Amino acid sequence: MARFNAVRGAVTAALSPVRSTGRPATTHEGGQGAERDPRSELFLLAVANFVTQQTFYEDGRARDDRFAALVRELAVQDPWWTAGLLRWLRTDAHLRSASLVGAAEYVRARLEAGPEVLGEGPGGRQVVDSVLRRADEPGELLGYWTARYGRAVPKPVKRGVADAVRRLYDSRALLKYDTAGKAFRFGDVLNLVHAAPDPAKPWQGELFRYALDRRHHPDTAVPPAADRTLTAHRKLMALPVPERRALVSGPDGPARLAEAAMSWEALAGWLQGPLDAAVWEAIIPSMGPMALLRNLRNFDQAGVSDETAAAVAARISDPAAVARSRQFPFRYLAAHRHAPSLRWAHPLEQALGHSLANVPALPGRTLVLVDRSGSMWAPLSGRSELNRADAAAIFGAALALRADNADLVQFGTTSKPVPYRAGESVLKVLDRFGDLGGTDTTEAVRTHYRRHDRVLIVTDEQAAYSRHGDPVQQVPPKVPVYTWNLAGYRPGHAPTGSATRHTFGGLTDAAFRMVPLLEAGRGADWPWPHRPADAA
Template identity: 75%
Template sequence: MARFNTRTAKAQPKSAVASTGRVLRTHEGGRGQERDPRSELFLLAVADFVSQDTFYEKAEDRDDRFARLVRDLAVADPQWTAGLLGWLRGEGNMRTASLVGAAEYVHARLAAGATDGPSNRQVVASVLQRPDEPGELLAYWTSAYGRAVPKPVKRGVADAVRRLYHARSLLKYDTASKGYRFGDILNLVHASPDPDKPWQGDLFRYALDRRHHPDTAVPPASLPALSLHRELMALPVEARRAVVTSADGAERLAAAGVTWEALAGWLQGPLDKAAWEAVIPSMGPMALVRNLRNFDEAGVSDEVAAQVAARISDPEQVRRSRQFPFRYLAAYQHAPSLRWSYPLEQALGHSLANVPALPGRTLILVDRSGSMFWSKVSARSQLSRADAAAVFGTALALRAADADLVQFGSTSDTVRFRTGESVLKVLERFGDLGGTDTTEAVRRHYRRHDRVLIVTDEQYSPHRHGGPTAQVPDHVPVYTWNLEGYRAGHGPSGTGNRHTFGGLTDAAFRMVALLESGRDGRWPWLA
């Protein structure tokens, strides 16, 4: 008689975030699970905006824990750690954490004399994706480790400089507010021009002249945008608004690389209707999203507004911007005009394109406890982790074949929705529910569902019936989506139908389909 090779036998896949079996306590006193170092670092990294307090953890403690984990794993597992850092800046779109991580990676490996795995130079270059980031990384390094910058850091920065520096990046990012100007960086790393960019040598020389001899620096003829910019800057203040209102004003501003951030300073006055309409054509999609309220207050025309709406809701523009979905929620909440509601709803939908259509019956629990409201998704945002949790929980529910959507805190209740309803409308039905009784929420609402998904910071209160995931039969998958990256988790993870994911993008949800099809859910950069 067959004992194992039967028709009902199923693969038991593993997921990347794994617990060790050691019991810890959550910050609320619940019985928590320790994660292995790679899992702890991953969950912390995808939720860490650096130098930002959370409800249970001070910024300096959080940053120290992040740096310690990076340093340890840079020596113990350099291949994995380098992969994490590159993915974190790319698909993960976490800028500051990846820059800090790269610096700590290099410092730890130099101190240990380690030579295996990816080179320090490669890791530095991999996290520098925007023209202002070489200066950011150097500023972090010198503030943490002094002005002696090692060769691997210099060479990695030089590789990035050749890739990123061009005329428009000079105009946008080489400003007096920066401690490291483009010329300072070129002096420090001695980057040679890219041979495939014949104009770059002129750019480098001009960046150096502009830094050290600003009054006499002359823009090179090979880079006309620099000359056009200089001409506009030299115009008398009283003549500048005429440029904005002229028939070719938008083209002149764009050709000269005048950004919306710089335009008010150039005009030496507020941006009115004409100014916004002149600069809108050259603005990026996320700059448009951030300024919808300003467009309304200035009274931009319906024709221009329609062009803005088309761009911010274009699927390809949304994909290329790699913005977190909560950015569109923030814009929706702060834009006063209804003319932006539908475009922002479309953009939010495009940003959640990878949310799976789950079959069967799904229970989705969204954490609306006090700690989730206290922690913001970033230092620049007024949106809370609770907002982010609600966005993804709602998107999952709307895509699922049959879902129960529940919000929980000290109490819990069902959030009603209709098939095909707007994500943004459903979000209006969420509230603030106090403490964190995750266990009772699962016990109350689990009714023979095919899977359970919990969006939370995992810091639950003690309960006489045990932890949240223990309330669900072992054969039913429980997926925890962690938004905060604290050390202790609310249940085991990695095997046995218990899996944890992290981050503020929808990429983690791809793992649900993989695990349910019997394939292992690997780290995103290895999948």
């Protein structure tokens, strides 16, 4: 008998952090919506915002201005929360541009607010340092500041950048990121912030001097003799061009390239010619996971060996490597679509699966609704061929495949079920999604809700007007409805933050960890320390 050991419904009693104010709003499509409080609006915008990029409903500049205004408001009103958000955006959400812009605006707002707020909450120096995690980012942050506010850089920015420089600048970073195409070279950053070398790194003083010489006297700059990486790189650069390809293709090629920290991007220029199979096979051992993903097509076109391809496949599909690479799941979809050879198909399917490790196995009956309306088809960024419709389909399919019993539905102006079989890959299910026009979310819920234990809607929330009200009103109050917001527009399609109505967002699967917590009756707080006691 299963009469007493069956799922009776997912009843939640806990609150989630993204909350509505109670004031009504109108979606961009004219539907009934809800206004969110500033912290919730900033969070959903931040986790979906590729800075400077257009979206379907918002101009890129207006979107960036809204982001900056929210950061400045909350930097004064709630500095602990805001500082925690910015650090989390860079270290956990892996969003570089939003965190750098946010840190600059945090400093600006607190300086403008005056001395009365400067002693409250984390200082600007601490916040700036917290978001700089890659050696090109000090220059990126200074580039943003000077473009927006001029050449007068305040002390909190200078000191935070200097702290990061001491952590991040080494010879490999210099070779990779100190390039002529940067407005702020390493030497420019050092000149501006006057970073002193780290006492624990006795080699750093010589490196800083070399970075300054590279910037101001490139023809006569000589790397420190004790630095093996820079010395090895200098030797390679001095090699006559006709001898370079033979060296790389020889038995010592991979070791010489690795020792000199030669990147694949710099290799073609150094060789002054294309990268053939032998050259790719020499540089592949030194390439990181993202570089491998970007070059699968190039490997095939050059004709790298099956042995080398097998090694690449093993690396890109390794679960630990996928976790360390911190790539968005849709990166693997992009690689799968653009790699011409079938030898990459299975490794990329595996890698996509590993990147969705946080998607929970939900008990009972679940209705998963995936937005495939017109507004979801705008590219995620100016350099991406993927869009929010793709991202929504990835996450919706993963949820359905992991759940005990799920109905997977795509919706737009109309709606229809998406068939799938247990054990199928997410990529195969994706092929069954289409473009369904407008955004009648309410009708999709009304059509497909059949006493499910929960409803999950993956969407940009810009639902059209319905005489039946907002989408979540179609579900009994005791049944939880989770909205996963992928765009961060200002109005939401329904109220959120109550015991059974929850919104979360972003382009990674980490937000889904909230669902089991809420259904266990546990509160789901912001995923970073945001009070003085937490941060101590």
